[in-house]
Amino acid sequence: xxxxxxxxxxxxxxxxxxxxxxxxxxxxxxxxxxxxxxxxxxxxxxxxxxxxxxxxxxxxxxxxxxxxxxxxxxxxxxxxxxxxxxxxxxxxxxxxxxxxxxxxxxxxxxxxxxxxxxxxxxxxxxxxxxxxxxxxxxxxxxxxxxxxxxxxxxxxxxxxxxxxxxxxxxxxxxxxxxxxxxxxxxxxxxxxxxxxxxxxxxxxxxxxxxxxxxxxxxxxxxxxxxxxxxxxxxxxxxxxxxxxxxxxxxxxxxxxxxxxxxxxxxxxxxxxxxxxxxxxxxxxxxxxxxxxxxxxxxxxxxxxxxxxxxxxxxxxxxxxxxxxxxxxxxxxxxxxxxxxxxxxxxxxxxx
Amino acid sequence: xxxxxxxxxxxxxxxxxxxxxxxxxxxxxxxxxxxxxxxxxxxxxxxxxxxxxxxxxxxxxxxxxxxxxxxxxxxxxxxxxxxxxxxxxxxxxxxxxxxxxxxxxxxxxxxxxxxxxxxxxxxxxxxxxxxxxxxxxxxxxxxxxxxxxxxxxxxxxxxxxxxxxxxxxxxxxxxxxxxxxxxxxxxxxxxxxxxxxxxxxxxxxxxxxxxxxxxxxxxxxxxxxxxxxxxxxxxxxxxxxxxxxxxxxxxxxxxxxxxxxxxxxxxxxxxxxxxxxxxxxxxxxxxxxxxxxxxxxxxxxxxxxxxxxxxxx
Numbered sequence: 001x002x003x004x005x006x007x008x009x010x011x012x013x014x015x016x017x018x019x020x021x022x023x024x025x026x027x028x029x030x031x032x033x034x035x036x037x038x039x040x041x042x043x044x045x046x047x048x049x050x051x052x053x054x055x056x057x058x059x060x061x062x063x064x065x066x067x068x069x070x071x072x073x074x075x076x077x078x079x080x081x082x083x084x085x086x087x088x089x090x091x092x093x094x095x096x097x098x099x100x101x102x103x104x105x106x107x108x109x110x111x112x113x114x115x116x117x118x119x120x121x122x123x124x125x126x127x128x129x130x131x132x133x134x135x136x137x138x139x140x141x142x143x144x145x146x147x148x149x150x151x152x153x154x155x156x157x158x159x160x161x162x163x164x165x166x167x168x169x170x171x172x173x174x175x176x177x178x179x180x181x182x183x184x185x186x187x188x189x190x191x192x193x194x195x196x197x198x199x200x201x202x203x204x205x206x207x208x209x210x211x212x213x214x215x216x217x218x219x220x221x222x223x224x225x226x227x228x229x230x231x232x233x234x235x236x237x238x239x240x241x242x243x244x245x246x247x248x249x250x251x252x253x254x255x256x257x258x259x260x261x262x263x264x265x266x267x268x269x270x271x272x273x274x275x276x277x278x279x280x281x282x283x284x285x286x287x288x289x290x291x292x293x294x295x296x297x298x299x300x301x302x303x304x305x306x307x308x309x310x311x312x313x314x315x316x317x318x319x320x321x322x323x324x325x326x327x328x329x330x331x332x333x334x335x336x337x338x339x340x341x342x343x344x345x346x347x348x349x350x351x
Numbered sequence: 352x353x354x355x356x357x358x359x360x361x362x363x364x365x366x367x368x369x370x371x372x373x374x375x376x377x378x379x380x381x382x383x384x385x386x387x388x389x390x391x392x393x394x395x396x397x398x399x400x401x402x403x404x405x406x407x408x409x410x411x412x413x414x415x416x417x418x419x420x421x422x423x424x425x426x427x428x429x430x431x432x433x434x435x436x437x438x439x440x441x442x443x444x445x446x447x448x449x450x451x452x453x454x455x456x457x458x459x460x461x462x463x464x465x466x467x468x469x470x471x472x473x474x475x476x477x478x479x480x481x482x483x484x485x486x487x488x489x490x491x492x493x494x495x496x497x498x499x500x501x502x503x504x505x506x507x508x509x510x511x512x513x514x515x516x517x518x519x520x521x522x523x524x525x526x527x528x529x530x531x532x533x534x535x536x537x538x539x540x541x542x543x544x545x546x547x548x549x550x551x552x553x554x555x556x557x558x559x560x561x562x563x564x565x566x567x568x569x570x571x572x573x574x575x576x577x578x579x580x581x582x583x584x585x586x587x588x589x590x591x592x593x594x595x596x597x598x599x600x601x602x603x604x605x606x607x608x609x610x611x612x613x614x615x616x617x618x619x620x621x622x623x624x625x626x627x628x629x630x631x632x633x634x635x636x637x638x639x640x641x642x643x644x645x646x647x648x649x650x651x652x653x654x655x656x657x658x659x660x661x662x663x664x
Contacts, residue, residue, distance in 0.1 A: 206544030
């Protein structure tokens with residue numbers, strides 16, 4: 001090539017090379033983080049929950065056609081699977097914070113730690129009444145996941161559960177599934193648009209982190225601590241009734257699903273995760289610490305025999321509670337360290 | 352150059368290159384410019400600013416040596432044991448969670464949140480600095496340590512660091528407690544998205560104060576504000592008056608003088624003020640690094656000795 005051409009060409013290449021190899025800006029990484037989160041977590045979990053609920057509906061039809069123990073076992077298995085996907089969706093739920101129209105959706109689906117009255121008592125009352133079911137089950141709490149658990153798992157005072165699965169109870173299951181499906185479908189639809197998420201990426205990430213902190217507190221204290229009598233409020237009073245899903249023995253699965261979704265947001269292969277975001281914000285150590293604490297919690301949980309109701313007073317259960325508290329604290333440490341306030345300490349001299 | 356700065360950082364001597372420090376080159380430069388402007392406007396001779404009597408005064412020379420020794424003490428002995436904002440923030444958070452239960456995070460506009468946090472941190476930090484400074488003067492055993500700072504007979508920006516390590520610990524604890532308390536409360540209420548409104552990593556308000564001639568407080572420039580302004584902000588001249596033999600009972604404020612006004616210790620500067628710094632005869636026992644470090648402890652080993660007659664509240 002002619003040297004009169006190559007020299008300017010090389011100079012041009014030299015000039016544009018920083019642009020070619022320039023690191024992406026923080027805003028670009030944040031947007032990629034949210035896009036990956038949207039596709040791999042939010043949309044995925046809402047679709048998965050809907051799919052699993054559809055499966056329950058499917059199994060219910062089979063139970064209606066042939067009321068066998070096998071059909072009942074199948075629907076119960078489907079319920080437990082649904083709990084896993086629903087807990088994942090609930091943990092990272094930020095739609096309500098992004099759009100007020102969606103703020104109450106999780107409360108219409110799940111009444112754990114919300115209802116003042118006993119949901120099993122209310123549902124039983126509705127089943128025993130003469131009123132049409134649509135009227136008897138007028139409250140959202142009586143059409144929630146917790147109500148569905150009662151309908152699919154609560155043994156009657158006399159006879160077997162299969163015998164208790166009469167047409168009224170099956171109709172109640174249908175009403176409950178329809179209610180949950182209604183809200184889940186709206187959530188899934190709400191998640192279709194990426195715009196609210198990307199409008200202010202810093203704010204959206206802040207909301208997500210707040211959600212994770214919230215979830216880590218509830219996981220440690222509401223879901224594990226209170227049932228084991230380990231919190232201040234319930235100190236020394238372990239009770240299986242304080243577990244999230246005492247009838248279906250799905251509490252273990254719920255805890256596992258929540259921990260796994262935390263792990264997925266923090267660190268997952270082939271995605272811009274919280275760890276990748278932390279790397280460009282010099283907070284890698286804190287996020288790695290969170291990830292390690294989640295891994296420890298998952299391994300402690302794996303050593304606890306199922307169901308949790310039989311383990312409330314075991315040493316491992318207490319260790320799990322302590323470990324979940326550590327995760328909650330680790331999230332706080334991440335926020336505190338990000339403020340970089342310690343730099344001032346030794347120069348805060350007198351005058 | 353970056354390697355030198357890094358090495359200085361690890362030795363705790365990166366003062367000129369670290370915006371968190373008062374001796375950061377940018378603040379020194381802005382103070383120098385303000386000083387020049389002040390001298391031009393007041394038609395004073397700048398010659399005395401470069402006087403050997405000031406910069407090579409025995410007290411100033413002691414400041415330089417003491418500064419190096421104490422920097423190493425701070426980085427080697429104090430910093431590893433110092434209570435940090437991290438710990439106090441998490442204590443506050445856990446305390447609030449146990450007292451009031453878990454708080455779902457309140458959604459607030461990011462800009463207001465950052466402004467509120469930065470302002471709260473600045474105001475409460477300044478108030479606590481006033482309180483501790485006043486205690487350093489009014490509690491006899493604390494005064495024994497604070498005398499180290501007041502023993503300077505000439506004031507240069509390095510005099511700011513003529514502080515006993517015990518006082519460093521107390522001011523470090525004050526900062527950790529106040530910043531930890533505010534940070535803990537803000538995270539408890541608002542969670543993520545909390546940030547400091549800063550310029551090159553320094554609280555915006557503190558940065559402004561540093562740029563507006565903070566280093567003139569310890570300097571021979573008696574830079575006065577109008578009295579109306581001095582009722583809100585401590586001027587260099589007000590702080591210099593605090594350093595005089597007769598001025599130890601007034602003007603304890605750091606940045607704001609509203610605390611002095613509120614608690615009755617404000618004195619605005621006047622043209623005729625005389626600035627005789629030091630402790631008078633008492634200052635004779637603070638003439639070496641060893642004396643600066645050890646003399647305060649004599650308060651404890653000689654409990655029946657007649658204590659300083661320096662004014663206290």
